[in-house]
Amino acid sequence: MIRVLVDADACPVKAEALRVAERHGAEIHYVANGGLRPVDHPLARMVYVPEGPDEADKWIADRAGPADVVVTADIPLAAKCVAAGAQVLNHTGEPFTPANIGQKLATRDLMADLRAADPFRQGGGKGFSKADRSRFLDALDRALRTARRGG
Template identity: 70%
Template sequence: MTLYVDADACPVKAECIRTAERHGVAVKLVCNGGIRPSPHPLVETVFVPEGPDAADRWIAGRAGAGDVVVTADIPLAARCLAAGTLVLRHDGEALTTANIGNVLATRDLMADLRAADPFRPGGGRAFSPRDRARFASALDTALRRARR
């Protein structure tokens, strides 16, 4: 079992490492650069070439049944789910084969709305300590499920 983290702009890297350490699970932090490698023996920082979706392709090419992926990238999540991987968003929401279709459709709709109105305010609320706690709990649950 491996925990793959789409680490570029991931706000929960520390929570991933702490939770994986409790479970004794290897972690792959995959990024284009810009993060400091972790000295933790269970953590490998993987630097992929610059370019769109390079980290996504690397993760999707390796993650499979029994692994867990943490990402905010919905197309990557869909590819990982097709390979039998458990997938979590940064807010702790589990993406599944039952909900990925709706999540993809919502993503596409929001992209169309943003393109139609470039002055539409964007962004969401700040990432809170409560969000971090919810994510850590969800990751703990996902890692236990992946072990089965």
């Protein structure tokens, strides 16, 4: 059975992910440190990991494989899941792939260095839009079809 593994602590598309997973008959695991309300759906599983840095990421990385689609904005987690053969998306529907994950990691590291060098630098990102939500729905649907075919 294909699965959707959601890094759920700060994910703005939890409900959308469930809708698409349901359409595909895929089990969905919401992984978090806590604070999420349980989802009453036969395909949904709530996974509460211990408090601590990266515990949800570790749980997902240890289980992700070719029959899975992972939803995360965490680039190091995405890299581990891509290496394990999973389809990986961020919450705007942008895929992480073997072809782009190296550049994503390098950019993340560069930005961390720039922020550390200039503590007054304001890093305001753009807001989450309806177009982002729509792109995510389409991308998750495609990723689940790809996972069903075996990658």
